[in-house]
Amino acid sequence: MSSNNMTSRLFLVGALLVAGGGLAFVAMSDMGENLVYYWEPTQLMEAGEDAYGAQIRLAGLVETDSLVWDEPSQTVKLVVVDANEVKVPVIAHGAPPQMLREGIGVVVEGTYTQAGIFEADQLLVKHSNEYKAPEEGATADELYQTLEQDFKTN
Amino acid sequence: MKWHYALGALGVLFLGTGHAWGLFFAPPEFMMGDVGRILYAHVPTAWNAMLVYLFAFVAAIGTLWTSKSSWESWLVGFVEVGVVLNILLCFQGAMWAKPTWGVYWDWDPRLTTTAILIALFAGVLIQRNLFHAPDKRRIITGVTAVIAFVNVPIVYFATTWWNSLHQGLSSPDTVSNPMHWPLRVSAFGVLFLAVAFSAERAKQERARLEREDTAPTLPLAQKQLELGAE
Numbered sequence: 001m002s003s004n005n006m007t008s009r010l011f012l013v014g015a016l017l018v019a020g021g022g023l024a025f026v027a028m029s030d031m032g033e034n035l036v037y038y039w040e041p042t043q044l045m046e047a048g049e050d051a052y053g054a055q056i057r058l059a060g061l062v063e064t065d066s067l068v069w070d071e072p073s074q075t076v077k078l079v080v081v082d083a084n085e086v087k088v089p090v091i092a093h094g095a096p097p098q099m100l101r102e103g104i105g106v107v108v109e110g111t112y113t114q115a116g117i118f119e120a121d122q123l124l125v126k127h128s129n130e131y132k133a134p135e136e137g138a139t140a141d142e143l144y145q146t147l148e149q150d151f152k153t154n
Numbered sequence: 155m156k157w158h159y160a161l162g163a164l165g166v167l168f169l170g171t172g173h174a175w176g177l178f179f180a181p182p183e184f185m186m187g188d189v190g191r192i193l194y195a196h197v198p199t200a201w202n203a204m205l206v207y208l209f210a211f212v213a214a215i216g217t218l219w220t221s222k223s224s225w226e227s228w229l230v231g232f233v234e235v236g237v238v239l240n241i242l243l244c245f246q247g248a249m250w251a252k253p254t255w256g257v258y259w260d261w262d263p264r265l266t267t268t269a270i271l272i273a274l275f276a277g278v279l280i281q282r283n284l285f286h287a288p289d290k291r292r293i294i295t296g297v298t299a300v301i302a303f304v305n306v307p308i309v310y311f312a313t314t315w316w317n318s319l320h321q322g323l324s325s326p327d328t329v330s331n332p333m334h335w336p337l338r339v340s341a342f343g344v345l346f347l348a349v350a351f352s353a354e355r356a357k358q359e360r361a362r363l364e365r366e367d368t369a370p371t372l373p374l375a376q377k378q379l380e381l382g383a384e
Contacts, residue, residue, distance in 0.1 A: 002221075004221060004289055005220075005221045007293070008218050008219070008221045008289075008292070008293055008296070009218065009219060011218055011293050011296070011297050012215060012218035012219055012296065012297075012300070014297070015214075015218070015296070015297040015300035015301055016215075016300060018301055019300050019301050019303060019304045022301070022304045023304050023307060023308070026304075026308055027311075027315075035263065035316055036316075036317070037262050037263055037316055037317050037318055037319070038317055038319075059317065096256070097253070097254065097255060097256030098253065099185060099186065099253075099254050099255075099256075101185075104185070107319050122256075122257075123256065124255045124256050124257060124260065124319055125254060125255050125256055126255070126319055126321070127185065127186070127254055127255070127321050128321055128322075128328075129321040129322040129323060129324045129325075129328045130328040130329070130330075131183050131190060131193055131324070131328065131329045131330055131333055132183065132184040132185075132330045133180075133181035133183075133184065133330045133331075133332050133333065134181060134182065134184045135184065
């Protein structure tokens with residue numbers, strides 16, 4: 001075996017070590033604790049005073065019978081609920097995504113006000129990983145079980 | 155050997171069948187309606203982009219272990235096709251995200267890591283073109299590809315490790331029965347096409363490396379290049 005070959009193999013071992021170390025670092029470290037894409041209502045409430053005024057992403061399910069679309073003011077009102085049944089009322093401005101409905105997941109971005117209302121500048125719908133054929137009389141929360149589990153296991 | 159032309163033709167057949175099935179015969183998705191049919195393009199692209207990067211990783215190990223240009227050519231083929239699938243993935247995702255989530259793009263963990271993946275593997279190709287000494291170039295390509303691959307499992311587990319806007323991993327349990335087969339057939343279609351394109355690019359790269367190898371040395375030109383570089 002030539003020395004070139006040997007060098008190449010040493011580089012292979014080095015690259016694999018760097019790669020394995022990098023992956024282990026990301027997998028084992030507490031990055032999940034520090035890298036938070038959104039809060040759920042429970043975490044928002046736990047933050048207490050700190051929650052007011054800060055730009056926050058809040059996610060949860062749209063509570064049944066809470067969704068109101070006010071056409072003249074182009075405002076959506078809804079209540080976001082999580083697994084602990086903690087609820088946060090949300091007001092979002094602008095036309096919502098067509099998929100928005102009760103029982104589906106949402107991610108809202110905005111600020112939590114002293115009045116106890118979350119003022120959202122952006123409302124996104126979070127779809128689940130379940131793809132279903134239409135069923136007679138089925139509702140969103142019957143069909144999308146993993147989305148609910150998402151907000152139950154977290 | 156022209157086996158990859160046959161594989162490519164089979165890929166077109168599978169992809170055509172899978173997409174026709176998904177577009178015209180499978181039921182619309184309950185929540186998303188017809189928009190949900192982009193599932194048959196997006197999910198196969200995602201699976202195969204990750205799979206082709208896995209092939210590239212194996213080829214990178216083979217390249218560094220054997221120092222053979224045949225492995226190196228496959229490595230280049232897989233990385234190129236992987237980057238193309240990865241870019242397609244982001245555009246398909248954006249087209250799907252707008253009518254469902256409400257935005258084309260959002261910096262959630264899955265989307266962010268997927269965008270980084272394009273940069274990493276495009277970086278492998280850019281690096282490769284910066285080096286002209288064959289041994290150095292081969293080692294650089296292999297090493298950068300092995301390191302870039304670290305991000306593939308991170309992309310895969312992004313929706314598990316962190317909370318995200320993007321939905322979690324799909325599995326046969328989460329996809330309704332009449333949608334299984336068009337999804338699977340489309341996925342094999344993309345796989346066959348991806349391997350066929352990779353094989354064609356590997357063949358071209360192998361020919362290029364051989365030409366380079368047998369090209370007569372030009373001492374004068376070499377010298378001028380070196381002088382010019384200083």
